[in-house]
Amino acid sequence: MTKEDIIQKLKRIVEPYVNHTENFNNLTETSDFIKDLEINSANLVDVILDIEDEFNIRIENDDMEQMLNVKKSVEVIQQKLK
């Protein structure tokens, strides 16, 4: 799966939890889930669980720790898909 494929899937996953539509529409790799997309921290758990389901992977809390933006999340997903 290419990085672009992962980002597209990730975009669909985070969309229901986003509170800042404009920043979501201008999503980049550095977009921060909490600061830019204004996803509330309790919903960040849902994002992680949805990623696990979508990519059929398991993310431990140590990996989850840094998954606060698109770039880091893509890195963790790519690592798990290897």
Place this chain on the structure above:
Amino acid sequence: MLGNDIVDLTEAKKQSNIFRPRYFDKTLTASEQYIVQQSVNPELCFWKIWTCKEAVYKSAQREFGFKSFYNPLQFNIECLKEFQAKVCYNYNIYNVDIEINNNFIYSFTSNDFKTDYCILSSQFSVLQQISTKFNQPISLNKNENGLPYLKLLSHDKICSITHHGAYFAIQYLC
């Protein structure tokens, strides 16, 4: 240090399904899961623990200046009472006070120095109320690390902010 967190219970019901599979595994330690499962109101108990963890996260970030990270399991409830909790992070124990009613749960760290807080429906009304209390204009700003403070005419006051659903709260130094 200062740290607070609020959960609008009506909004939380709409936004989150905390009972979905693996949700607790990502957010609660084994002993916290036990506390929630034994509770007469697991949902309320979960949000109580959650707000305590969030308040301590903010307090520790202010204290140690670490970069943002996301790992609720690093913050462990050592003791949970009706309106108080002890939370352990990085070998330190933080005391947290909890205000609960039918509409929201508000948790904030208790400190050696005197702090106060204000909960209203918007940032504007909270600032207005604090402004009236100190009898001068007040604005909310962020420092170079993104941490909030209140700007008064004569000096700045560090503060912690939280908002969810219909509520906005500021905890500040007296």
